[in-house]
Amino acid sequence: MLRMENCRKVYDEQTVLEHCSLELASGSILGLIGINGAGKSTLLHCISGAIPVDEGTITWKEQPVLDHPEVKQKIFLVQDEPVFAQTENARELIEYLSLFYPALESELFYDLLSQLKLNPKQPFSAFSKGMKRQVLMAAGLAAHPELLLIDEVFDGLDPFARRLLQGQLAAQTVEEGMASILTSHRLSDLENFCDEYALLDEKRILHQNSMFQTQQELVKVHLAFDHPIDPTMFQDFEVLKLEIHSRMAQAILRGSHDEVEAKLRKQKPVILEIFDCTLEEVFLAQLEKREELQ
Template sequence: MIYVNGLYKGYGKEPVLKNITFHVEKGTIHGLIGRNGSGKTTLIKCLTGIYRPDRGSIQICGGDIYDQPRIKEKVGYVADRNEYFSNYHVDEIIDLYAELYPTFQRDDFNDFNEVMGIDERKFIKQLSKGQKMRLAMILNLSMHPELMILDEPTEGLDVIAKRQVMDFIIKEVEERNMTVLITSHHLNELENFCDSMTMIRDGQIIGGGSIDEMKEAITKLQIVMEKGLPKGFDQWEGILHYSNLGSIYTIVWKGFDEACEKALRAAGASLIEEIPISLEEIFLYENWGNE
């Protein structure tokens, strides 16, 4: 569905995306995570055909979205800010979508809006941020796109609206095999929503895979070291973070294996126990570590 290979994009002489390569399978939900300024927005704009890459290739729905308008008809895009024509009424925007997108279904929009409750008689400028986001979401869902790209889609939404939006998306994935690419800072939500992830930092991919694969790559340990950690422990390969409360140490280790366990025991560890790690912790330690 999405194939990105060797993607580079910059502004002037300043590189923003550097050798980005990943793919997203059809009918799955894929998360794109990274700190502000990591390159996520630039990547999204390349994927939606707003920006042309400097180098590399992007294949979406079997073609190049930048050069082929027919591909854009298959892609829904909900931005983090949805500033429609402020002096238009909501029903005029609905008519515009119906005219622009052959797959738009007004009956389906009405069904979605029965839940969302957007007043179609209002001007766009009269809507709150959350209402604009809900409108953008159901407009795009009513297109029944093959690919939906969502940039911070739950910003401005209350807890109930978030749940409604997520349920709508999951239903489209299950019933129509829609593919979803989503960015969000709410990693606890993505952990239970996405099938797979790509993590980006400073314009480069630093990790990714299924949620299970990402958790298997990084291990969180609780160990007992009566005499403390050995000198130079922070230089051991794969150590992302460590802290202690007395002789009990918590360690986050990338690539922990049997050899690492033997090294810990040789250094005096009397107890080594693996404990659960969340996606939010993985993101935190990959980007922040022991700083």
Template sequence: MIEVKNVSKKINGRNVLRDVSFKIGEGEIFGLLGRNGSGKTTLLRLIQQILLPDQGEIYFKDVLIKDHPLVKQNIVYMPVVNPYFDRYHYHQLLQLLKKIYPKFDVTYANELVNRYEIPEKVKYRDLSTGLKKQLSLILSFAIKPAVILLDEPTDGIDAVTRNDVLQLMIDEVAERETSILITSHRLEDIERICNRIGFLEENKLTSVMDLDQLKNDYVKIQMAFEEDMNLNIRKKGIAVLDQAGIFYTVLVSKSDAEVKDYLKSLQPKVWNELPVNLEEVFIAKFGGKRRW
């Protein structure tokens, strides 16, 4: 559906993305993770061609997007904030989007606006953060795109609204096989809805993996010692998720028998192996310079 091939981008002389490649299939929800400044938003803007890559190519169904601008009608980008919408209320936005997107489904949009009780005569800028997110998502889905690019769609909204927004995404993918590329700092949301994830690290895509595979590849180990083992563990570069006195929680690759053997050689008095979640893997991958 979408293929990003060897894409690099500099902004103000700084490398933002370097040689990034990945594919998103039909009906897939792909989570893009990385710390602030890692290039997530830039990558979404490149796919939508708001920005153009310095190197590399981006395809939609094997069609080079930059050479066929009409293809962009199949791709919708929902930014963190959308100031373009600010001065319009819902019905005015309908009229604008119908002119731009010929497949825009007014009936579908009206159905969702009624379901979520979004005020139809209130200007977008006067809506709450949660209602803005819901309305933007409804309008994005009503365009009937093949691909939606979502930048922090659940940022700044309450738990009930967040649940509604996530369910709306899941329903859309199930019913229409829409492909979604989503960035979010709410890792529990990514874990709930995504099929695969990719990690942006030092401006490169360092890993792309299935979420189930990710959880199967790592194990969380809780240990307790008779004395402080912090220095011993840090020297080995082992990911320490938490430490309280002589109690440690570390993250280890299941295939790394050498690390496990080393930890056992320190003679812990407690040893518990537990399943991991996405947040713990994220901390291990991106929090290392601060933690160990």
């Protein structure tokens, strides 16, 4: 299990992470979400041990990550902006990484590159950003880490590469119990692939939950009445978001589908539609709710 407890990170007197805590079990895929500049990349770098935290602890299976190479060998970070020497190629990269990752399977790496139609002998100077990300993701999967960290997962990947690498990641999650933390600006990538999500905001993890539990606890409703809506009709609900336009309303409410429907039916709406919330809707509603409380 990954356990990040009460961590703090400061860059040039600017606090990026503060009282930041996170947990993730083996065999789970977590989507890390947050606005630009929230600290997602910094958090992944801290978890990988690439940069130290100023306060707090980060452990993998109860072993500290920082200053323990044998633990770092079990964690692989795919950065948003892969940095390769222009004259280097994928063959040289995998030979270099094999020095640090004893479980690395070169055969899997070359098989993935073959399916992606990438030449392992071609210099990186001839590769696009998306091609470089494909190489690094293939290397990360071939390393068979216990914890895989991917910043801006699937960014710049074509549909075939996305499907291939998603499939390999899912297979290793099931077969090897690999855990993963993924970030993406395309929340639909995370919603359809992750077991749970965590919201990073105000320098810490504000909320962490399973995707299934979120869908059980939050619902989106569309309402219409034959009279102007009185906002007090929602006073018995925990409201994350509410928009009223005369006789129509849209809301995100906390509660089960059946519970919310039963309470709203008592208000005798002309139209009542209830939907599951998307991850993007949950994300925006939680941020708006936080701003209202400030």
